[in-house]
Amino acid sequence: MMTDYSRFYRGTTSIPAYGNGANKKDTLVKYEFNTTDEHGNKVMERMSREETLQAMKDIRSQYGESVIVEFSGDGMAALLENKKGQAAESMTPEQREAMEARNEAFQKEIRHYDRSASHLPAYSGMYAADKAVASAVEHCSKEEQGFVYDIIRQNFLIESRGSMTEAERQANISLGMKKAEYAAGNFIPESSRKSFLEAMESIAELAGAGKADQNGSMDYGVAKARYLGHGSNLVYTTSAVDMMRTMDKEAYAGYQKIDRNEDGGLAALKYLTKWYAGAVRKNPSLVDDYEKQSEEYIAKNVKGRKTDKTFADIKTGSKATFLESLKAFQSNHPGFLSSIINRELTARFWRG
Numbered sequence: 361m362m363t364d365y366s367r368f369y370r371g372t373t374s375i376p377a378y379g380n381g382a383n384k385k386d387t388l389v390k391y392e393f394n395t396t397d398e399h400g401n402k403v404m405e406r407m408s409r410e411e412t413l414q415a416m417k418d419i420r421s422q423y424g425e426s427v428i429v430e431f432s433g434d435g436m437a438a439l440l441e442n443k444k445g446q447a448a449e450s451m452t453p454e455q456r457e458a459m460e461a462r463n464e465a466f467q468k469e470i471r472h473y474d475r476s477a478s479h480l481p482a483y484s485g486m487y488a489a490d491k492a493v494a495s496a497v498e499h500c501s502k503e504e505q506g507f508v509y510d511i512i513r514q515n516f517l518i519e520s521r522g523s524m525t526e527a528e529r530q531a532n533i534s535l536g537m538k539k540a541e542y543a544a545g546n547f548i549p550e551s552s553r554k555s556f557l558e559a560m561e562s563i564a565e566l567a568g569a570g571k572a573d574q575n576g577s578m579d580y581g582v583a584k585a586r587y588l589g590h591g592s593n594l595v596y597t598t599s600a601v602d603m604m605r606t607m608d609k610e611a612y613a614g615y616q617k618i619d620r621n622e623d624g625g626l627a628a629l630k631y632l633t634k635w636y637a638g639a640v641r642k643n644p645s646l647v648d649d650y651e652k653q654s655e656e657y658i659a660k661n662v663k664g665r666k667t668d669k670t671f672a673d674i675k676t677g678s679k680a681t682f683l684e685s686l687k688a689f690q691s692n693h694p695g696f697l698s699s700i701i702n703r704e705l706t707a708r709f710w711r712g
Contacts, residue, residue: 364522365419366514367699368393368433371506372480375428387427387480391419393435397706404435412437422519425620482512483585484563485654487596490585492559496552498591504547507709511536511543511560514703516567521576528697531670533567535700540564542676565665566658581661582654600636603650611635679710 370390393415397403407415415436420429483490493512497505515536521529540560544553570580583606586599605612615635618628640646671689675681683705690701704710 364520364524364699365391365415366518366522367703369514369703385426385428387423388430389423389427390430390432393431393433395433395435403702407435407437409437480509481590482509482517483587484512484517484566485580485582485585486562486566486658487585487587487594489559489562490587491592491594492552492555493563494590494594495592496548496556496559499549500547503709504543507539508543511539512563514700515539516563517570517580518578521572521578524697524700526572528700529572530568530668531697532700533564534668534670534672535674535697535704536567537561537564537667538671538674538676538682542682545676546678561667562662564667565662568665568667569661581657583651598647598651600632603647604632604635604639606653607646607650608635608639611639683710 368391370392373388373390375386375388393404393407395402395404395406416429416431419431423429481494493508497508500508515532518529518532524532537560540557544557548556566580566582570578572578584599584602586597586602588595588597601612601615604615615628615631618631620628643649671686674685674689686701686704690696690698690705
């Protein structure tokens with residue numbers, strides 16, 4: 361089963377896009393593996409070469425092709441340093457100088473963006489809930505937006521259950537709702553608080569109904585979200601790729617086999633366009649049928665579902681009371697959901 365690496369996650373940042381088609385990169389995700397925390401306390405052993413390779417493989421598998429995953433920290437084996445050293449040894453002085461210049465220019469571009477908060481939106485696939493959340497945080501700071509979207513990414517709709525038990529996953533959702541209550545009471549505009557909390561409760565219910573496969577990967581039963589715009593201007597669109605995946609598995613298998621490196625994804629785009637035109641011609645109600653699947657799933661499995669109350673006693677009046685309550689919970693339940701709680705207690709948001 362895949363290890364839970366969430367405590368090593370350090371944020372998501374948009375970067376200047378480069379590349380074309382399927383090779384286009386526009387997002388940087390950072391993971392940091394350190395043997396000690398900021399106070400010098402030991403938190404992990406140094407990883408072996410095999411553990412490093414496995415961690416890199418597991419983490420990269422959670423993200424799409426448009427994402428660059430950056431690994432750092434003294435807890436990782438010297439694998440990356442060795443690779444850099446070997447590559448540098450084979451370069452001429454001119455090549456090495458050119459590479460360093462490119463890296464320096466790239467780093468300068470990245471600094472134009474906020475690297476401290478994962479403020480990029482995270483969506484559930486339920487349009488009404490997603491728009492309510494996006495509208496509520498529209499005029500909040502990037503740090504506050506990152507805090508809210510982190511709830512959806514790290515507490516609610518996690519990609520993989522990892523090493524968590526199902527009881528721990530449900531408790532993690534409960535912690536997310538207390539964080540949502542904190543947000544509502546401390547920085548969400550008063551006019552949006554009610555709709556924001558109702559939306560977050562809906563997403564928590566969706567998360568609670570999710571199922572893990574034998575590898576721990578989560579399935580939440582709804583179509584993948586695809587939107588245009590942002591905030592109160594968020595507009596729903598249908599994902600043709602996900603529609604193919606759910607409505608025509610044979611065609612999707614063929615789509616997956618297309619090499620996107622040869623022509624920048626043009627062949628894949630032509631395949632998708634041809635499939636969509638033919639599928640709609642055969643079944644004019646295809647889009648409605650596709651979207652109805654999500655609606656029926658939500659009506660049957662999500663609406664009215666009771667969410668976990670493990671963290672119901674956490675106080676949310678201020679940052680100080682929230683942290684004091686969470687530390688008290690940890691003291692009374694040693695070892696329970698430790699990596700998630702430790703990540704929360706050391707989050708930059710609470711120290712601001």
